[in-house]
Amino acid sequence: MKIWNWIHKLASPPHFYRMAEFLVPWFMWPAVLLILIGAYGGLVLAPPDYMQGQGFRMIYFHVPSAYLSMLVYVVMAVAAAIGLIWRIKLAHAVAASSASIGASFTVLALVTGMVGGKPMWGAYWVWDARLTSELVLLFLYLGYITLRAAFDEISKADRASGVLAVVGVVNIPIIHFSVVWWNTLHQGPTITKLDNPSITGDMLWPLLAMILGYTLFFVAVLAIRVSGEVLTRESRSRWVGEILRAPGQIGVK
Amino acid sequence: MLEARKLSLWRGANCLFQDLSFEVPPGNALLVRGANGTGKTTLLRVLCGLTRPEDGRVCWNGVNIEKEPEIYRSQLAYWGHLGGLKADLTVLRNLQFICRLNGLDEAAVQPVVTALSLDRCADLPVRHLSAGQKRRAGLAGLLLSTAGLWIMDEPFTNMDDNGKELLRQKLKQHLDRQGIAIVAAHHELDIPGHTLQRLTLGAGQ
Amino acid sequence: MSYRKIFFAVMRRDLQVAIQRWGDLTSPLMFFAIVTVLFPLAMSPEREVLRGIGPGVLWISALLATLLSLNALFRADIEDGSMEQLVIGPHPLALIMLSKTFVHWLITGLPLIILAPILSVSYYLPASGVKILCLTLLLGTPTLSLLGSVGAALTAGLRQTSGLMALLVLPLMLPVLMFGARATDLAADGFDPTGPVYLLAALLVLAISLVPLASAAAIRISLD
Numbered sequence: 236m237k238i239w240n241w242i243h244k245l246a247s248p249p250h251f252y253r254m255a256e257f258l259v260p261w262f263m264w265p266a267v268l269l270i271l272i273g274a275y276g277g278l279v280l281a282p283p284d285y286m287q288g289q290g291f292r293m294i295y296f297h298v299p300s301a302y303l304s305m306l307v308y309v310v311m312a313v314a315a316a317i318g319l320i321w322r323i324k325l326a327h328a329v330a331a332s333s334a335s336i337g338a339s340f341t342v343l344a345l346v347t348g349m350v351g352g353k354p355m356w357g358a359y360w361v362w363d364a365r366l367t368s369e370l371v372l373l374f375l376y377l378g379y380i381t382l383r384a385a386f387d388e389i390s391k392a393d394r395a396s397g398v399l400a401v402v403g404v405v406n407i408p409i410i411h412f413s414v415v416w417w418n419t420l421h422q423g424p425t426i427t428k429l430d431n432p433s434i435t436g437d438m439l440w441p442l443l444a445m446i447l448g449y450t451l452f453f454v455a456v457l458a459i460r461v462s463g464e465v466l467t468r469e470s471r472s473r474w475v476g477e478i479l480r481a482p483g484q485i486g487v488k
Numbered sequence: 489m490l491e492a493r494k495l496s497l498w499r500g501a502n503c504l505f506q507d508l509s510f511e512v513p514p515g516n517a518l519l520v521r522g523a524n525g526t527g528k529t530t531l532l533r534v535l536c537g538l539t540r541p542e543d544g545r546v547c548w549n550g551v552n553i554e555k556e557p558e559i560y561r562s563q564l565a566y567w568g569h570l571g572g573l574k575a576d577l578t579v580l581r582n583l584q585f586i587c588r589l590n591g592l593d594e595a596a597v598q599p600v601v602t603a604l605s606l607d608r609c610a611d612l613p614v615r616h617l618s619a620g621q622k623r624r625a626g627l628a629g630l631l632l633s634t635a636g637l638w639i640m641d642e643p644f645t646n647m648d649d650n651g652k653e654l655l656r657q658k659l660k661q662h663l664d665r666q667g668i669a670i671v672a673a674h675h676e677l678d679i680p681g682h683t684l685q686r687l688t689l690g691a692g693q
Numbered sequence: 694m695s696y697r698k699i700f701f702a703v704m705r706r707d708l709q710v711a712i713q714r715w716g717d718l719t720s721p722l723m724f725f726a727i728v729t730v731l732f733p734l735a736m737s738p739e740r741e742v743l744r745g746i747g748p749g750v751l752w753i754s755a756l757l758a759t760l761l762s763l764n765a766l767f768r769a770d771i772e773d774g775s776m777e778q779l780v781i782g783p784h785p786l787a788l789i790m791l792s793k794t795f796v797h798w799l800i801t802g803l804p805l806i807i808l809a810p811i812l813s814v815s816y817y818l819p820a821s822g823v824k825i826l827c828l829t830l831l832l833g834t835p836t837l838s839l840l841g842s843v844g845a846a847l848t849a850g851l852r853q854t855s856g857l858m859a860l861l862v863l864p865l866m867l868p869v870l871m872f873g874a875r876a877t878d879l880a881a882d883g884f885d886p887t888g889p890v891y892l893l894a895a896l897l898v899l900a901i902s903l904v905p906l907a908s909a910a911a912i913r914i915s916l917d
Contacts, residue, residue, distance in 0.1 A: 319910070371864050378861040385851050388499075390540075394914045395847050399861065402843055402907050406865050409896070413868035420875065471501070536781050539917050562783035570774025574706065576713035581706070588702040589782060613713070 246325040248465045249474040255458040262455035269448030276441030293351025295442055299449035300344035301365065304372055305407070307337030307453065311379075312404035315397035325461070327393035328468060330400060331383065332460035336453060338376035344369050364418035368411050375403045389468060489513045490637060490668055495534060495544035497527065504530055508544070510687060514636070517659065517669040518685045519677050526690030528672040529569070532641050535670060536566045548637075565635035569642055571626040575615035579606060579625050582614060586632050600628045604654065619646040627655060638662060638669045644677075656680075699784045700792045707796040710769075717765075721801050722808060725758035729812045740817050747816030748826065748877035754812075755805050755830060756837060756870055762801040763841035764858055766793070767849045767912065776849075780916055786909035794842040794905070795835075802834035822881030825890070829873040832893040839904040840865045846911035869896060 244250055277295035311333035318326035348366050349359045360366070379396050386392035469475050491511040497504045504527030512518045522528050533539040535546055537553050537560065546553045553560040573582045583597045601610050604624045609617055614625060623646050630638065638659075644652055656679060659669055663682050671677060677684060711718060732750045733743055770776035770793075779789050809830055810823050818826065844862035848854040876889035 371867060374860065374864045378857075378864065381857055381860055382847060385848070385854075385857060390542075391850075391914060391917060394917075395911065398843070398907055398911045398914065399847060402865065402904075405903065406868075409868050410864065413871050413892075417871045417875065471498075538777065538781060558783050561781055564781060566778070566781055568774055568777060570772070570777065572774040572778040574710050574775060575773055576710050577706070581709060585702065585706045588705075589699065589784065 255462045262451045266451035273441045273444035281438045290354035297347035299445045300340045304341040312400040315400040319397045328464040341373045364415045491547040495541045514666040520672040522689030563636045565633040567630045567640045573614045580610045586629050640671045703792040711800050721758040721762040728754040744817045749874045752874040759837045766845035787905040790908040791905040798838040806830045825880035826877045833869045833873040836897045836900045839900040842908045846908045850915040
């Protein structure tokens, strides 16, 4: 029981709001730092790839975005499931705020994949398994966002889109597997550096730095967005009024 | 016994009810009154477990209806302003379906049809019935349940005097059997031999 | 009351309603037929071209026809209040949703499978391909109906839904399309289609066991 009380206190909107306000800088600054270091390491320090030359450097942006695009969907679905099962309003706010972040990472992964693929494939788009999966993932995000927007009532939007997110997360591995299967049947396995990097140490550490940096960045952005979401949702309550009236505060910090 | 404990519901910025509590013991009826838009239907839907209140809970015999929904639902009959009947099917077929779902023998349909003077239109598709006949067919569906709790939304709408009297009788029988009834209505309602609890919405409870 | 009885009670009533509304049933079939006519007109009537795109075209048309019919799957039930009654009834809602979806498949999916061999003649599919086309449709269209039932349940309370339905449901339906079309293609070229056929069967089993739970949750939310 004690742990439940603790979880409920932690998940209470005012408590979360204050915690987020405190924690955001602790995630945002290391994220910016790691991304700068990773970008420098990847774009300047790492040696050019012997097969693809300079073109391979796009993986320093593509791989972290692709990884985040999937991670965010899982975060969204888990949050939605928690919201549906234990009726924690904060969890719904997390799911709702995740969607557009995830969609942005997906777009980024698609764009970097296309630009990075151009020198290799000679075209901006090929029906490569990973790109195709990303594209389908983008449609899943768009479906989620559009469904939310179609509801007037926020609690209904939360629950309906939550069901969709859970159905989607069960489907993502199936979709991914079937796309890979379809791809190998039609084209034979395309060996790309984006898929299968046989990477040396001085190529690898910038990539890891970028992945960690992107993840921290996601956490920080999520916390900011959830704070805003929570303020809108709780606009009737007294604690929001106090925050908005406090000197020097205009909405979400 | 049906209990509402501190129910609150908002529609947007509009508060329909807040900290609403009442209890209805067996053999009693609650008459819910209020002008249009005061949340009568919404309250009934909350009591049915269709709409989730923002705060508070509904308890059946002391147990939150969300904890043991099957037990509660087997005791519940709801007659909303949508009849719940299929317009393309005949009255008889609709009622037979209700019987089958309630686990009753289909022979139970005929007496109810006769009691509500629906014999002449029993073989017509529901879409061809008059508004009053549709209401009677809906009432027939309610009478084919074994539920101890009746929740009725404006049951007297579109009923002729005869139908109203019939409905009052059926309500009395239900209460005599120690049933519970929740009735939302515009009008005053008297059931001989029973005193009704009253709840008026929208009057700043 | 046994689950079997509930399943058949709901199925019987929905079939009775469906028979009364015979006209509604034929439109997905007509759609299926007319879409398959479009491709030769837009592309080329050459035997080689049509033989190549045939399995894909037939599967896509079947998928779109199913999607079209799914839009109104629960609309009437919600408007006349009968869904409300089922939701507050004591019986497991997932079972009722399964029954309703099964009826939907019986009246739209099954006719598609009967029509498909006739239409496949115009795409010069060999007999082996036609056989597998029917088998994959038999295994695949119930999965499509089930996945569609979640979309239909989620959008049941909304006004403008046809575009939204496609966006929600099509990405989930992709694996079925890929396996179905590919198996037909393999069989038509004289290869062994067993792999994708088994995968389709696996998807169907998975869908039958999980999807009704999601539809039930979705319809409760839509009625709130």
